[in-house]
Every structure is written in C-alpha cells, then in structure tokens.
Amino acid sequence: MSTVITTPKNRPDPRDAAKDDSMIKQKEMMARHFDKITDAPESGQKVCATFVPGNLNELIMCFDFANNLPEVNAIQNGLRKKSGQFVMEAEKLGHSEDVCTYVKSDIGMMAKGNLAPNGKPFPDPDVLLLSYTGCFTFLKWFELLREQYKCETIMLHTPYEGDGKITDNMRKYMVKQLKEEVIPKLERVSGVKFDIDRLRENLRRSAKAEDDLVYVLESAKKRPSPIDAYFGGIYYIGPIFGAYRGTEEAIEYYATLRKEIDARIAAGLGPVTPEGPMGKEKYRLVTEGPPNYTNFREFWKMFYDEGAVVVASSYSKVGGVYDYDGFRHDPDRPLETLAEYCLGVYTNRSLPQRVDMLVDYINEYEADGLLINSIKSCNSFSAGQLLMMREVEKRTGKPAAFVESDLVDPRYFSAANIKNRLESYFQMIDQKKAGASIKGAAA
Amino acid sequence: MKSTEEIIKRCEELYEDLNFTAAREWKDAKPGRKVVGYMPIYVPREIIHAGGMLPLGIVGGGDQLEVIHGDAYYQSYICRIPRSTIELGVGGNLDFVDGMLFPSICDVIRNLSGMWKLMFPDVYSRYFDLPQNFNDDIGGNYYISELQELRQGLEEHCGVDITDDALRRSIAVYNENRKLVREVYAYRTKQPWKAAAADVYLLIRAGLVLPVEEHSQMLQDWLAAVDAEDRPMKDNCRVIVTGLFCEQPPLNLIKSIELSGCYIVDDDLLLVSRWLLDDVSTEGHALGNLADAFLHHSESTSSKYEPVETEKGQYLVRAVEKYGAEGVIFASPSFCDPALLDRPMLQNVLNAANIPNIAFKYAENSGQMQPIREQAGTFADSIKLWSEA
C-alpha cells in the first residue's frame, strides 16, 4: 500500500495557517456582498438575481442592481451544513428527489425564512435575469422563482456550442436579445438609462482582473504548484464569478493574490490548505466536475493528506473560461463580448471540446491523471463523463478515476467510498510511474 | 379494407423490431438512399425528407432491449433513454444510419450529441438548437439560420440537394400527416373506448420508422377501419397523461392506466408527430414558414420556456377543458430534469383550477405495473366518487 502517512513530522506548523491578505480580503468582500443585498430594502437599491455561468455582472452594474447569485447562496448553505435540511424541505414541498439540489436548497431556504449568511432575510428580487447558459435546470429554476416572486423575468438564451465553435448566428442572436430585450427590460425595472460607456468601463476592469486570475491559475504549471486549482480554486474564482467582476475591488483582490502566489513560487512553496501549507507534492491531478460542499474540508483533506494537488480543474471554468483560449472581456465590443463570454463557459461547450481541454490540461500542467467527481445533481456536467474519462485516458495514457457525490446534499457523500477509491487511484498512479521509470531505465 | 387489428399488428412488429428492418429495407431498395435519425423532442423532418432521405425517430430501446454496454456509459442517476440509445449504437442496430440529430430538450440529450461525435465519427451528428426566444426578429431569425445550417450540413454530408421547391412539397406531405395524426387523436378523444391508448400509441409510433407517405396511408386506413368496428364503452374516467415526451413508458404502462379505469384522452407521447399545431404554409419562404410555425404554433412542453408567467401550465388546463378530461396523470421518467422540475409548477396550476391529478415515475424498462395500476385505479375511483358527489 503506497498511501503516504502524514506524520506530525511533515505536518506543517499550524501557526503557518494564518490567513493571507487575499483570504481576509475575500472574506470581507463576501460579507459586503451579502450586506449589500440584505440592506437593499433600506438602501433602496434594486436586486437582480442571475446565474454564475452567464453572469452578466458588468451589465447588471450599469443599472445599479445588487446581484444575488443563487448558486452562491446554495454553496454557502452547503458549507454551513444547512443545505441538507433545505433540500429535504423542498422535497417535502413536492420537488422530486431526482433533480438538482441547488434548486432545492434555494427553494428550501426560501421556505425557511430566506436568510442570508449574515442572518438577515434576502429581499425579493426585482428582476430575474434568466441567463440560460450551459444548464437546462436554470430554465426551470427561474420559472420556479418567478412563480413565487411574480417579478419581471428576462430570458437570455445562450445557444450551445454543439459543434465546438461559436458561430456568427449564435453571436448575433445573443446580441439581439441583449439589445432588444435584456437591456430595455433592465432599464425599465431599474429606472436607470443604459450607458454603454459605463459598460465599457466595467468590462475594462473585468479584463484586468481576468489577466491576474489567469496568471494565478497558470502558476500551477510550476513544480511544486503554489496553488490547488480545485479546492483552493473555488476561493480564487469567487470574486470573478460572482458580483465583483468589473469592479476595482476585484482588480485589487487579484493583484494581491498574484503577489502572494509570486511569493510562494519564490519560496518554492505548495498550496495553503485549511491546516496550513501542504506537505510535499506527490501527485498532480486534473479534476472534472464540481466539488462536494457539504463535506468540503473532509474531501479536500483526502487529497492533501496524500500529497495530491489539483493543478487544473474544469469547475473553475464554469463561470467563464479565461485561460484555455485566452478569452477576455473586450470593452471595444461590449455586447459581442458579453455574448462570447456566455457562449464560452465550460458547461456550454461540447463534450469533445471538454475532452480536448482536459487532455490539454493534463499535458500542459504535467499532471499524473484525471479525477472526475461526478455530481448526482448535475446532468449538465455528469451526463457523458464516463466516456470523457475513457477518452482522456486513451489520449493521455494517464490513469483516471471516478468518484461520485453531490454538491449540497449530504446524503450523497460517502467518505469511506471516496477515500477508498482515491487511495487505490493514488496507488495506480504510483504503479504507472514506477512502470514508466523501469521502462525509461531499460531504454 | 384492413381491420384495425391487422394495422396494429403491423405497428407492433415495427415497434418490436429494434433492428429497424423497415428502414433498412427502405434504404437498400435504391442505391444512394440515406437515413437520418433524430431524438425527442422535435426536429423539422421536412428538411430530411426534402433531401430524399428517411427521417428515423429514435426513442431508446424500450423494455425489450438488454442493456449491456450502455450502463458503462452512464451513472445510475441518469435516465434510461441515453443508455439504451448508446446500446443501440454500440450494438450495431443503427449501423445504417447516416446522420443523427439531437434536439435541445435537456442536458442529457445535449451531451449525447457530443458522445455520438466521439463514438461514431463517420456519422453526421448535430445538436439541433431550438430558440427560447419567440420573437420573429430575434429567435425567428436565429432559428432560420439554424435550419439553413442543418440543411447545408445534410447536403454536404449526405450528398443530397435540398431545394426550396422540394421543401415546400415536403411541408405539404407532413401537413397531411399531422392532420391525420390530429384526426386519430380527435377520434380517441371522442370515442376512447374504440381507440385503445396502446393502439393509438403504436399507430403514431410507426410514423417514427416508416416513410411519411406510408404512415399517412396507414393512419387513413385505421381511421376508416376503426369507425366500422364496435367496441363496448366502459365506465372509465377521462384523463390526460403528461410527462412522457422523451423516454418512452413501457407499452404495459399505457395499457395499465387504461385497464385501471382511465381512458386517456390526450397525452404528450411522441410530440414530434404533432409538435406543429396547424398547417405550415407551403407558399413562399419554406424555412421562414417552419420557423413561424415553431415560434407561434407549436406545442407547449417542459423543455420550452414560458415567457408569460400567467400562461405557465395553462395549456394543460385548456387541454382538460377541450378534451373533457376529469383529471391529469403526471407520469415522468425517473431522473428526467424537464419533466420533474416542471411538475410542481404544473401541479400548482392544476390544483388552483381544481383539476385532480396524481404523479408517478417510470423507466422505459419498468417491469412492475402493479403499483401503477393501483395508483391509477384509486385515482379513477376518486374521480368517479367526486363527480357523483
């Protein structure tokens, strides 16, 4: 058995686990995000709800809305171990046990007082911007919320990249929707006139932060990787996927983060884990699929205890792909760029594209293999993953493994099963590496 | 004149034939013929037909296909239809199919389009997007370009010409077929004791694998035959069954509902056969006409966005009134996102309109019908009691 036993000797000093500036900043940003939304009834600010993939934050800000992203709330409820009861509440109300638990966590939360993490109630949204991007569930989710809130609901249909490319027709369709439906409706609800220069400014700021985000993500090409691009990556993508893209705060956050990563690189350090800096990097993995949030730390620990670091992950591309084909929000083509952003998010890409991305990540980041965390809730990610796994294995010659859990439903997290599977996977990687070095020596 | 029994027997043979012999024979009858498969929920079959090709509806493997390979491609929490469809592909049952279309209905079929590309690289596989914006200038123009791309793709891959004239002719042929399908449905609504739900299902299902002209003739024959026959009327209640628009229920499930005391007076099975509600114009811009029909005269269903909040689910309420139904049965495939996410909203609408309803789930290979029979039986009894009270 080749499992690395983490002894107190190689366990880093917990005092090192002191929070980095970027972490403190992000915590504050998160708190301000929720305060802004829950204070809306007093501040008079209007609230728009929209989804993380296809989140048009730059546009939403043009109308002075506070942006409430329901997946972010579901994640918070998962991390705070509240989502389980919310999911069950929604099921009691008649929602099927078979459907996405993000939706049920949201609906259950509404039924139980709709409280934000700051303890104050979420106000009803003034508008639901149904950015239908990369996931069928979104369509029904906002129909369900519309039934409850009876507020203006704006559909923005992002066509799927079925043939692995963005066509002119897709772009035009989206720009037309933005121009003729989305913007006029947002103007009407907000009472604010659309100013394209304001949008350009927001987009310019987005691109700046995106540069730094990509720098951070790509730092994982180094050995040891200074970041974990999956578990740590969740934190790194927070501001840019959420309500901060296009703001000065996001620029500052990513600049700070970049500096910290540079310092880690200079010191030859690996990622920071909840228990302090990670020990020796032993396995480099690429992951596909969202993580589990109800047992997030326990799940992460199964990796860092074994010296496994995730060097690239598809999940950190779900709210926008910035690294793979170099997309940046472009202030010179404001509406087209919003369309292309939506069209390019990871879950809006065809399966062959997703396979190409994972293969390229494995090669470019010199990973030892692919790990898929298949999410029961999510057909958008999960349907087809077993074939993806085989394709990636075939094309890279690297071993892959498959574990199953759920995003925010604790009933589907089986720690023992996942741990067993991971242990055998790490063994498999060891064997593969040993085989390769024997072959290398024989050659 | 053929009897309904003879006609349904032929339909049953087609239904059971997972090797698609009829379509193979059609293809072999003339060199150069092509077959293009499509999945639920809707594709404009006129475009395939206009290229002289056979549109072939693929709706999974049903309860007769043993799924051996398919399970290795899907986790347990994904519905059945993609795995049995993969089984058909891997097993060679579809080896004569030149193209496959995967319409936008949900993320499972969407992703299957990419799987097909990876697994069967020689087949023309296309994800066929349907607009969720129903404005002519926006969704309409987008859709026309989509249709145009589909047309070109088929022309290039299958080496055919799809002219405007041919398209207009094909539209007329499908108008005729849709009209006959509507007549069959109307007949059943009026005299459900004469048109068993399973028979009607098989009859419409035959249209997935037969050339449309042959199918239209079959529908005509059946309409003539059914009128000439007599069957006793039972004291059944009248129900609409909904949620069956993709993965097919086992034939036994349809029979069980009827056997337990419910006449099915409308359903959403095989929607492709009546997706467009009225005749499509055969004058002028053929693709524009198909787009107009899609945007303004097509079925409402769970995979389609309802832009007007107050209209949500009203199509079901209207159907209940129009067909004189006394209740609605939600029968949904397990793990089906569109059907199951939509269901609570539809149930709320029905409850607000005091329309009795029940819900259960199935899989295409469900074997145990007893629970369904019991549930549907109790539902029928309660409706009868309700109407007597």
Ligand code: SF4
């Ligand atoms: S978890 Fe998956 S199914 Fe659920 S909302 Fe997100 S992308 Fe959609």
Ligand code: SF4
């Ligand atoms: S049964 Fe439902 S979830 Fe499955 S492929 Fe069909 S529409 Fe999609």
